[in-house]
Amino acid sequence: MKLTILGCFSASPSSNAKPTSQVLEIANHVILIDCGENTQVELRRQKIKFSRIKQIFISHLHGDHFYGLIGLISTFSLLNRKTDLHVYGPKGIKEIILLQLKYGNAYTTFELYFHELTSAESELVFEDHKIEVHTIPLEHRVYTNGYLYKEKPGDRKLNMAQVEKYPIEVSQYNNLKKGKDVVLDDGSIIANKELTLDPLPPRSYAFCSDTKYKPDIIPLIKGVTGLYHESTFLESHVHLCEKTKHATAKQAAKIAKAAEVGLLILGHYSGRYKSLSLFKAEAEEVFDHVALAEDGKVFEFD
Amino acid sequence: MKLTILGCFSASPSSNAKPTSQVLEIANHVILIDCGENTQVELRRQKIKFSRIKQIFISHLHGDHFYGLIGLISTFSLLNRKTDLHVYGPKGIKEIILLQLKYGNAYTTFELYFHELTSAESELVFEDHKIEVHTIPLEHRVYTNGYLYKEKPGDRKLNMAQVEKYPIEVSQYNNLKKGKDVVLDDGSIIANKELTLDPLPPRSYAFCSDTKYKPDIIPLIKGVTGLYHESTFLESHVHLCEKTKHATAKQAAKIAKAAEVGLLILGHYSGRYKSLSLFKAEAEEVFDHVALAEDGKVFEFD
Numbered sequence: 001m002k003l004t005i006l007g008c009f010s011a012s013p014s015s016n017a018k019p020t021s022q023v024l025e026i027a028n029h030v031i032l033i034d035c036g037e038n039t040q041v042e043l044r045r046q047k048i049k050f051s052r053i054k055q056i057f058i059s060h061l062h063g064d065h066f067y068g069l070i071g072l073i074s075t076f077s078l079l080n081r082k083t084d085l086h087v088y089g090p091k092g093i094k095e096i097i098l099l100q101l102k103y104g105n106a107y108t109t110f111e112l113y114f115h116e117l118t119s120a121e122s123e124l125v126f127e128d129h130k131i132e133v134h135t136i137p138l139e140h141r142v143y144t145n146g147y148l149y150k151e152k153p154g155d156r157k158l159n160m161a162q163v164e165k166y167p168i169e170v171s172q173y174n175n176l177k178k179g180k181d182v183v184l185d186d187g188s189i190i191a192n193k194e195l196t197l198d199p200l201p202p203r204s205y206a207f208c209s210d211t212k213y214k215p216d217i218i219p220l221i222k223g224v225t226g227l228y229h230e231s232t233f234l235e236s237h238v239h240l241c242e243k244t245k246h247a248t249a250k251q252a253a254k255i256a257k258a259a260e261v262g263l264l265i266l267g268h269y270s271g272r273y274k275s276l277s278l279f280k281a282e283a284e285e286v287f288d289h290v291a292l293a294e295d296g297k298v299f300e301f302d
Numbered sequence: 303m304k305l306t307i308l309g310c311f312s313a314s315p316s317s318n319a320k321p322t323s324q325v326l327e328i329a330n331h332v333i334l335i336d337c338g339e340n341t342q343v344e345l346r347r348q349k350i351k352f353s354r355i356k357q358i359f360i361s362h363l364h365g366d367h368f369y370g371l372i373g374l375i376s377t378f379s380l381l382n383r384k385t386d387l388h389v390y391g392p393k394g395i396k397e398i399i400l401l402q403l404k405y406g407n408a409y410t411t412f413e414l415y416f417h418e419l420t421s422a423e424s425e426l427v428f429e430d431h432k433i434e435v436h437t438i439p440l441e442h443r444v445y446t447n448g449y450l451y452k453e454k455p456g457d458r459k460l461n462m463a464q465v466e467k468y469p470i471e472v473s474q475y476n477n478l479k480k481g482k483d484v485v486l487d488d489g490s491i492i493a494n495k496e497l498t499l500d501p502l503p504p505r506s507y508a509f510c511s512d513t514k515y516k517p518d519i520i521p522l523i524k525g526v527t528g529l530y531h532e533s534t535f536l537e538s539h540v541h542l543c544e545k546t547k548h549a550t551a552k553q554a555a556k557i558a559k560a561a562e563v564g565l566l567i568l569g570h571y572s573g574r575y576k577s578l579s580l581f582k583a584e585a586e587e588v589f590d591h592v593a594l595a596e597d598g599k600v601f602e603f604d
Contacts, residue, residue, distance in 0.1 A: 011377075011380055012342065012373075012376075012377040012380055012381075013340070013342065013343055013373070014343055014346055015343055015346070015347060037339060037340055037342075037370070037373045038315070038339055038340040038343070040314065040315065040339075041315055041316055041317055041340070044316055044317070045317060061402075061405040061406050062406050062408075063372065063373055063376040063402070063406060063408075067369075067372055067373045067376075067402075068339070070365065070369055071314075071315070071339045071365055071369045074314075074365040074369075075313075075314040078313055078314055079314075090405075092405035093405075095401065095405075096401055096402055096405060099397065099398055099401060100363075100365070100369075100398055103363040103392070103394035103395075103397075103398060103444070104363050104364050104365060104444060105443060105444045106364075141407060142405075142406060142407045
């Protein structure tokens, strides 16, 4: 699992503070999460192949999280993309995109599917044999969802040193990987756990931005490998959180600690602060495993 | 008069090929012409003060000419702008912007006026005591206008060496500047031309992008100081012009020559060419005064 931060600042973009967008690579999926203005240029900069992106998840309809979507879709068409694209986001995203295509007398060269969200409850919005994606209802000034990406448990690994001690045919390996015991020709049963090893623990990633401090989400994100949680402010500006529906670094850390996540990644910083290290220091007062999102930074989860 | 090119490439943006946007400073107006994605960042890079921009003119509703508008408007509001903003552009621009503000539960902190255009004829769309702005109907795949910005003739200049030879009171200077003759107390008349000098010739700028070769525009832009004319292609790709409704460098030069403009500025280059110098060379076969638009380049017209 690999996370590339394309942009992680709040509000207006500048050349050294790009708006929210990130790419999650998980179980062969390349997923774009949020798409602030100029995301297409940042994707090129990070050499992420456009055609590998098949799903885009938009958290909410504030400009710093989606104004780059129409440009990216237009560019996909200019490049004559043929691969389907699925866009997940709040109700309204479809109308906004299609209106702009209409006035440009444009069409997409690929099938464009919108999955519009309206529920206030967590939903399973995508599933295949390798991953699941659930919404994480957040609380912001407009309808907002975070997203939880979870690998499904992988197959058990064959312990070949053990397997080869028995007359087990190759055709039975698949059953073994699925956890089944083996019945030998003489009728004896070899327990699966004697022949296989546990698979790697499934990895998971939760993206939570933008939101006020919302402990309700803790059960949803319990034990995730990586949690990106917005920290627009430091505690010195906690009084701004109620009105703006944003969180502080300390609040993000409290969520991370209670949810026992592997790594907390902070981001969505307000431009008012001179140094990002203040965010890390504040969060580390509460929780040990804290990293800072930075434009262009890559996190590998192995 | 000063022109700053923020971006001058066609189609999809990249870090070294920015989409169309330029700033014209004319008679104390700071005018934004087209607004491709990420224009707000380029405005900052060129240190153009956002609050001085009171008018934005959009040529047409293709993304590389207007996808940056909603972000710029949103940023103006985040900065708590109070100055009115006037947006000129094809019908549809208002619906697109207001829909996005609506879904963002956002409003502008300033009065936002839309002037939607539908006419196929040239219109006077703005006028004050210093400048006029006319549309230049172009021919592209969607409804498109260029824009002609013209200074009005300034006052005549007092020739003080001459004025001081006569008993002329200061209160009469304004009439002199307006071109009136002077009647002295003894009844004698001094002709205005004996006392004043011609004002500087009014400057003018025509922006023509995107369009196929359209000689109809020549009378409209006759004698302009500066002409920006799109040259998406070289003549080697002239066969693409009819379908895409774009022009070549040579065609731009033919327009410039017939209109006897002061300077032709080429731009809106297709990304297929390795060197921009080919565009200049091709245009110079037809017309002598050719310059290349480049991202970040500034033209001063004195």
